[in-house]
Amino acid sequence: MFFQEATPDTSGYMIAGYAVAFIVMALYVASLYIRSRNLTQDMTMLEEMDKPAPPVKVQQPKKSPAKSTGNKSAKPVTKKSRKK
Amino acid sequence: MQSKPIALKVLDVLSIIVLGISTYLALVFAPKELVMGDVQRVFYFHIGTAWTALIGFILAAVFSVVYLITKNLKWDRLQVAAIEVSLVFFLITIALGSIWARPAWNTWWTWDPRLTTAAVTELIYIAYFMLRQGIDEPEKRARFGAVYALVGGISAPITFFAIRLFRTIHPVVISGSNAAAQGSFNMTPDMLTTFFFALFTFTVIFIDLFWNRIRLGDLQERVEQLKLKVTM
Secondary structure, three states: OOOOOOOOOOHHHHHHHHHHHHHHHHHHHHHHHHHHHHHHHHHHHHHHHHOOOOOOOOOOOOOOOOOOOOOOOOOOOOHHHHHO | OOOOOHHHHHHHHHHHHHHHHHHHHHHHHOOOEOOOEHHHHHHHHHHHHHHHHHHHHHHHHHHHHHHHHHOOHHHHHHHHHHHHHHHHHHHHHHHHHHHHHHHHHOOOOOOOHHHHHHHHHHHHHHHHHHHHHOOOOHHHHHHHHHHHHHHHOOHHHHHHHHHHHOOOOOOOOOOOOOOOOOOOOOOOHHHHHHHHHHHHHHHHHHHHHHHHHHHHHHHHHHHHHHHHHHHO
């Protein structure tokens, strides 16, 4: 016992070891989370793109009431008819 | 992404709890080793991560065999998940070992058989991901990956038995003695309790991360299929 040296103070190495272990695990968990989030976003976007497009409604231009004559059989006015 | 199953949520919480308990046991409950001092406490996490990583590499080799027989890509995803989680755990093992070696052996690194085989194993599996990145076709990538993981799986038992087969300075704390080893110690009952709890902890964490990684692989697969459907 007289020749036994005192226990060395190696607590700094212990702290470094546990810090490394926790940091590496935390980084991996974060990488799993980020990859999962990005893939979910991709999935949502692709599902939107994959949906069949809804039929497009083409709106007929309304005839202005001032130009309407009310006579459906009336022929359109052309240069020929004006000369006559 | 589909919502997490309840069992996985419970496992997530359990992993955090057992990690906290294990840290307490290692830092507070276990007695200080008189020759090396506090740095010996990294031993619990060092062995815990090494144990699960080596089991993971062997599991990946088994999944490779099943993939090569069935040609079902599900087994490829399991193999990738096992290797990725094991790679992270084995990185922690090597880092902790190096930190322990500095005060114990007076060097961060030495080309001892155990350290060399461990470094080779880590590099083999880093190269595995590089190989997969280089192949676009899913079936071809899975086939090459399976063969590679199967051959790479041999490195896991070699790493484990290196300290039992070769003359090395790495201590054999469990069931073994080595005259050349430096840094060996006998475990007290409290140390044994902490040690076995650390093994249990890292097994739980491994299963949890493995399951999460499998789900990520499944999601990746669905996104790939949807991309193909949209572009065609």
